[in-house]
Amino acid sequence: MSEAIRTEIYADNAATTKMSDAAIEAMLTVMKEQYGNPSSLYSVGQNAKEILEKAREEIASVINASPSEIIFTSGGSEADNQAIRSAAETGRKNGKMHIISTAFEHHAVLHTLKRLESEGFEVTLLDVHEDGIVRVEELEKAIREDTCLVTVMFANNEIGTIQPIREIGAVCRAKGVLFHTDAVQAVGHVPIDVKELNVDMLSSSAHKFHGPKGIGFLYAKKGVRITNLIEGGAQEGGKRAGTENVAAVAGMAAALKETASRMTENAAHMTEMRDRLIDGLIKIPHSALNGDRARRLPGNTNFCFEGIEGESLLLLLDDRGICASSGSACTSGSLDPSHVLLAIGRVHDVAHGSLRLTVGEDITAEQVDYMIRNVTEVVEYLRSFSPVWRDLMSGKTQFIL
Numbered sequence: 001m002s003e004a005i006r007t008e009i010y011a012d013n014a015a016t017t018k019m020s021d022a023a024i025e026a027m028l029t030v031m032k033e034q035y036g037n038p039s040s041l042y043s044v045g046q047n048a049k050e051i052l053e054k055a056r057e058e059i060a061s062v063i064n065a066s067p068s069e070i071i072f073t074s075g076g077s078e079a080d081n082q083a084i085r086s087a088a089e090t091g092r093k094n095g096k097m098h099i100i101s102t103a104f105e106h107h108a109v110l111h112t113l114k115r116l117e118s119e120g121f122e123v124t125l126l127d128v129h130e131d132g133i134v135r136v137e138e139l140e141k142a143i144r145e146d147t148c149l150v151t152v153m154f155a156n157n158e159i160g161t162i163q164p165i166r167e168i169g170a171v172c173r174a175k176g177v178l179f180h181t182d183a184v185q186a187v188g189h190v191p192i193d194v195k196e197l198n199v200d201m202l203s204s205s206a207h208k209f210h211g212p213k214g215i216g217f218l219y220a221k222k223g224v225r226i227t228n229l230i231e232g233g234a235q236e237g238g239k240r241a242g243t244e245n246v247a248a249v250a251g252m253a254a255a256l257k258e259t260a261s262r263m264t265e266n267a268a269h270m271t272e273m274r275d276r277l278i279d280g281l282i283k284i285p286h287s288a289l290n291g292d293r294a295r296r297l298p299g300n301t302n303f304c305f306e307g308i309e310g311e312s313l314l315l316l317l318d319d320r321g322i323c324a325s326s327g328s329a330c331t332s333g334s335l336d337p338s339h340v341l342l343a344i345g346r347v348h349d350v351a352h353g354s355l356r357l358t359v360g361e362d363i364t365a366e367q368v369d370y371m372i373r374n375v376t377e378v379v380e381y382l383r384s385f386s387p388v389w390r391d392l393m394s395g396k397t398q399f400i401l
């Protein structure tokens, strides 16, 4: 195959997505024509302000929030930090310094909680079980008099499992505890109605739904006290200082409007392709799907293959034009196995041989079949000279999967 017609299948949509044409066009228009500062009073500034507020309305309507409940941030990480820090600050004032979360959250949540622990907070991390789903009964039992926040992600970024958000929201509401959800993987991909779900705070990031990188938003229900991480001017209702990234906000709104309008068709197609991929990969001997098969994001596939090293798998797949991941982009490059896979009970050796393929809306059946064929071949090839595999085959060590 010549370089010019080299296959390229982008199957890492959980790490980031390709920007949509609608998002790019919206950004270009702003960058070329709406260059004013939204805080300026002359019309060039007010035009930019109008773009900003129209985007806020469009974004709010997708999750059934009010525009005044949307705070633009630099992305999902900032939104997570701000939500958790805000709840912690309120908690500290009320003498409530206990927070509940789960063991498989994104590091933007886990590292913020670690920091709060060093500042005197107590954190309970719930088990997510083998299927990658939090149990609502266990969460309910963990809530104490001094609990100030429950933060549970909507859908996991590595294994795609979708959490019982509505039930968790109901429990938190009944107990009067603030509920935040990191919905970065869910917004634009699954229907979200913050009122129906009883969510108090929700984090989102544009680059996970075909918008630009470096922009996101925090939904904070009216009445929830938000403290700012960045001090300065009075932008974003005084909750997030700094001149707004108008172009990125416009790009985010355009991307979200488009993905939200096609959500049902997209989800149906991606689910079909995901299931085809799972059915093909599960045939590889000594492999296992990570996370519940049905309660997962439409595009997420995550497997463990015994006797191989995830990193070598990724490099060989790259040679064959497949962009894949062994887990989250934030942990690749480190040799530690994924904290998500460890949280669902995979042992170190097995967790090392993981592969995440997250397909997008435009994936085809031919591309899925190409991935099945090539992953199968590469796993077989890597096992052919793996000492770990040899020991497993000779019976010197026991298979786990």
Ligand SMILES: *Cc1c(COP(=O)(O)O)cnc(C)c1O
Binding pocket: 014, 015, 074, 075, 076, 077, 078, 080, 106, 108, 153, 155, 156, 157, 182, 183, 184, 185, 205, 206, 208, 214, 215, 216
């Ligand atoms: C990508 C991601 C984040 C971080 O979002 P950024 O915009 O990259 O900061 C947080 N949480 C989850 C679940 C994610 O997938």
